[in-house]
Amino acid sequence: xxxxxxQITQKRYxxxxxxxxxxxxxxxxxxxxxxxxxxxxxxxxxxxIYLSFHKxxxxxxxxxxxxxxxxxxxxxxTTTRVAFKNTLTFSAIVVPTQTFLAxxxxxxxxxxxxxxxxxxxxxxxxTLTSSSALTLIFMFMFSVTGPINGFLIKMGWIDVGINFLxxxxxxxKVIMAMNIxxxxxxxxxxxxxxxxxxxxxxxxxxxIDGAGPVRKFFSITLPYLKPMTTYVLITGIIGTLQMFDQAxxxxxxxxxxxxxxxxxxxxxxxxxFGTQNAMGFAATLAVMLAVVILLLSILSNKLNxxxxxY
Amino acid sequence: xxxxxxxGKVLLYTVLTIxxxxxxYPFLWMISASLKPLKEVVGGQMSLFSENMSFDNYxxxxxxxxxxxxxxxxSLFVSVVGTTINIFVNTMAGYALSRLSFPGRxxxxxxxxxxxxxxxxxxLIPNYLIMHxxxxxxxxxxxxxxxxxxxxxxxxxxxxxxxxxxxxxxAASIDGxxxxxxxxxxxxxxxxxxxxxxxxxxxxxxxxxxTKPMLYIKTATKYTLTLGLQTFSSKDAGTMWHQVMAAxxxxxxxxxxxxxxxxxxxxxxxxxxxxx
Numbered sequence: 001x002x003x004x005x006x007q008i009t010q011k012r013y014x015x016x017x018x019x020x021x022x023x024x025x026x027x028x029x030x031x032x033x034x035x036x037x038x039x040x041x042x043x044x045x046x047x048x049i050y051l052s053f054h055k056x057x058x059x060x061x062x063x064x065x066x067x068x069x070x071x072x073x074x075x076x077x078t079t080t081r082v083a084f085k086n087t088l089t090f091s092a093i094v095v096p097t098q099t100f101l102a103x104x105x106x107x108x109x110x111x112x113x114x115x116x117x118x119x120x121x122x123x124x125x126x127t128l129t130s131s132s133a134l135t136l137i138f139m140f141m142f143s144v145t146g147p148i149n150g151f152l153i154k155m156g157w158i159d160v161g162i163n164f165l166x167x168x169x170x171x172x173k174v175i176m177a178m179n180i181x182x183x184x185x186x187x188x189x190x191x192x193x194x195x196x197x198x199x200x201x202x203x204x205x206x207x208i209d210g211a212g213p214v215r216k217f218f219s220i221t222l223p224y225l226k227p228m229t230t231y232v233l234i235t236g237i238i239g240t241l242q243m244f245d246q247a248x249x250x251x252x253x254x255x256x257x258x259x260x261x262x263x264x265x266x267x268x269x270x271x272x273f274g275t276q277n278a279m280g281f282a283a284t285l286a287v288m289l290a291v292v293i294l295l296l297s298i299l300s301n302k303l304n305x306x307x308x309x310y
Numbered sequence: 311x312x313x314x315x316x317x318g319k320v321l322l323y324t325v326l327t328i329x330x331x332x333x334x335y336p337f338l339w340m341i342s343a344s345l346k347p348l349k350e351v352v353g354g355q356m357s358l359f360s361e362n363m364s365f366d367n368y369x370x371x372x373x374x375x376x377x378x379x380x381x382x383x384x385s386l387f388v389s390v391v392g393t394t395i396n397i398f399v400n401t402m403a404g405y406a407l408s409r410l411s412f413p414g415r416x417x418x419x420x421x422x423x424x425x426x427x428x429x430x431x432x433x434l435i436p437n438y439l440i441m442h443x444x445x446x447x448x449x450x451x452x453x454x455x456x457x458x459x460x461x462x463x464x465x466x467x468x469x470x471x472x473x474x475x476x477x478x479x480x481a482a483s484i485d486g487x488x489x490x491x492x493x494x495x496x497x498x499x500x501x502x503x504x505x506x507x508x509x510x511x512x513x514x515x516x517x518x519x520x521t522k523p524m525l526y527i528k529t530a531t532k533y534t535l536t537l538g539l540q541t542f543s544s545k546d547a548g549t550m551w552h553q554v555m556a557a558x559x560x561x562x563x564x565x566x567x568x569x570x571x572x573x574x575x576x577x578x579x580x581x582x583x584x585x586x
């Protein structure tokens with residue numbers, strides 16, 4: 001008590017009138033941001049953890065404590081396993097592919113280019129477009145009578161159009177293709193922007209030492225781009241593991257055909273807002289997903305830092 | 311030497327063009343289908359062009375019975391209001407966290423950094439319940455208020471004001487401007503480029519948002535474009551691909567226009583991200 005009193009008197013001594021005015025301005029300026037973040041992120045996260053231990057009845061507004069029951073149910077539940085398997089498969093294929101292709105393309109294109117503006121505008125198109133519109137475009141392209149089937153038939157590779165959208169063997173793959181296609185150009189632009197700061201003289205001295213293009217790529221380009229690669233990997237992991245819009249639109253919210261596009265986020269939606277009316281269980285799934293995302297992000301950050309390329 | 315160089319150039323532009331072609335191809339189909347009648351769109355034809363191209367589909371979606379123009383205005387309203395609020399909230403917070411000294415400054419900064427790590431999907435259920443409690447469901451405010459601040463942009467603004475020259479503000483202070491005058495009349499206008507970068511990405515976020523309107527908005531007249539777009543594809547008579555593609559084209563155009571105008575600010579954003 002005497003300690004805090006001491007502090008107060010000290011502060012009174014330290015803070016002049018001018019400083020107090022500055023405090024007032026500062027609190028006014030941070031207040032809206034702090035309020036919104038505190039309520040819709042801070043409070044929300046505590047709330048979702050609370051919900052994950054409860055059975056929620058929205059109509060009666062009752063929350064009955066279940067302990068770890070929701071978690072036990074999630075671990076045993078076969079649908080949960082399917083959703084996690086779909087989500088992790090999606091991430092495991094999309095993230096490395098998009099990172100690798102973006103990296104290779106960027107290092108190929110790292111030279112003085114004419115018409116840079118036009119190419120960049122084109123490469124940015126998928127980034128600018130909403131997932132809502134992109135998914136519909138891809139659903140059209142891959143529909144039974146769409147251009148992809150038209151092409152395959154014309155080449156004589158198939159006789160009848162494949163129903164990509166309603167075949168469990170293809171549905172998730174179409175979404176994967178769409179994701180890889182739409183993110184490569186953006187990540188490539190990120191890599192290119194980062195490569196602009198790498199001085200040419202390093203490549204030139206490597207050439208004098210007799211390094212070929214492959215050697216230059218592995219010894220100079222790759223190590224130089226490592227911080228960017230960490231960023232691309234982590235944003236990729238965070239984005240793909242939360243994939244919702246595309247799966248929702250693709251399957252009209254069902255996760256079908258045969259649960260093949262059921263991601264964890266879509267399952268959370270279905271249990272929380274669908275007919276199941278199991279908001280507590282859905283909250284449990286959401287918390288589990290967040291933990292997986294956090295762990296994988298930390299892991300990829302660690303892995304990319306540990307091996308010393310420099 | 312010269313010859314080798316030109317072969318390299320040819321190869322380079324080939325790769326560039328193929329990548330560009332791959333990227334553009336679905337968009338070309340979108341535009342092509344938006345101009346064709348349904349019969350041809352679903353006819354499995356491979357040609358992007360047809361003799362029967364017209365603006366009929368656009369006329370239909372903008373027709374009198376269509377809600378599409380309303381959705382367009384809804385999206386515009388939410389995006390413009392949301393972006394304007396964001397600019398002030400983020401810039402003020404970034405400024406306070408770098409330029410003003412006050413007790414708890416570091417704690418607030420680290421708390422915001424921690425909150426930024428939380429994945430958005432985990433917040434959907436609690437935010438739905440919070441907004442239900444606040445009576446904000448099915449209101450535009452449900453789309454704007456929770457997205458009023460953006461931590462990533464606050465940190466970007468903080469970074470910017472750390473390097474912002476102090477003597478400009480001091481000179482303004484000598485000229486008799488008060489603390490608030492200095493911020494709103496000097497510091498904020500002088501940071502237009504970085505604010506534009508922020509604005510462009512925030513606007514894009516609002517314009518393209520799908521999950522939140524899908525969860526929060528129930529009345530058809532209050533739909534945003536991303537949500538309205540889906541109603542074309544879930545009609546009983548099968549998907550009206552020609553109209554869907556026309557509607558999709560319209561949703562993409564404003565963002566492309568913004569990109570073309572604010573091109574250089576997009577790149578600043580890219581660089582900023584790259585520095586993380």
